[in-house]
Amino acid sequence: METIDCIKTRISVRKYLDKEISDETVRQLIGCARHAPFGGGPKKEPQLWEFIIIKDKIIKEKLALEYEDRQFVKQAPLIIAVCADKTKDQKYKNWEITASLATQNLLLASYDLGLGACFITTFTHHKTHKEERRKLIEALNLPEHIELIALITIGYPDPSEEIEKKELREIDEMTHFNAW
Template sequence: MDIFEALFTRRSIRKYTQEDVSDEDLNIMLKAAMLAPSASNRQPWHFVAVRDSKVRAALAERHPYAKMAADAPLVIVVCADLNEEKTPGFWVQDCAAATQNLMLAARARNIGSVWCGLHPVEERVQPVREILHLPGNVMPLSLVVLGHPAQPFAEADRFRADRIHNDCW
């Protein structure tokens, strides 16, 4: 699959088969995530790969938009070690880029994904901290639910010429 097919057909997939995501696929997705750009090349990211059904169920129960995590084979929580920051606040952009790379790599492997936001909503961050036993210096940004899709990938066209401004607004 070329990059444009992955970009144009990546959708939020919320229904999955029971097939496990292989260790090979997991490692490729994480390798892609870690190739994301980061401020001052600090690479502050850490990834919690959750396969345990009880932990996935706890995450699904506590996050208002991640109910599908209970039935998916894999959840990855993208976090930042705030002690790694050289330019404060840029960890959000760094981890967002890593999350997008992860999801594009998933699509390239025919694995469905959906991004469930955590930061900056404290009511979402705190339960994830508790469930995953995150240290105080580690901030979760996103919860990505992954699995082999039980719904089709489809191309979408969201191009909007009215959102493009040349040279100035």
């Protein structure tokens, strides 16, 4: 698939076929994620992202408990928790941004491989989700210096899922030249 087509046609998928994703495919996804930009030039800043590969049914059920309207979490054949090691970026503290770039690579690679994926970040920025976040961190056994950035559910898309196309703002509504 061409890159621009992949970017323009990728959608969030929340209904998956009951079909396992091979370890080789998972390695391919992580391999693509690690090619994301990470700032500072070669070898100046470390790649600070970390990935937790979740296929275990019990752990998926624990994660799904934190999402009343997201039972698709436990039904996904694969969940990847995207994390960042805060100790690797003491100077700029841009760990969330660089891990998000790796996440985008992972989402696009999933789509290119014929997989569907859904990017979940509800727990990261909303003050109302502090308890939910704490439980997710506990379920994943994250050490204090590791920041949970996103959960990505991944699987082969169920063709019966009806997906509404999102309305996108017009380019001219969001584009400013030379200044605001």
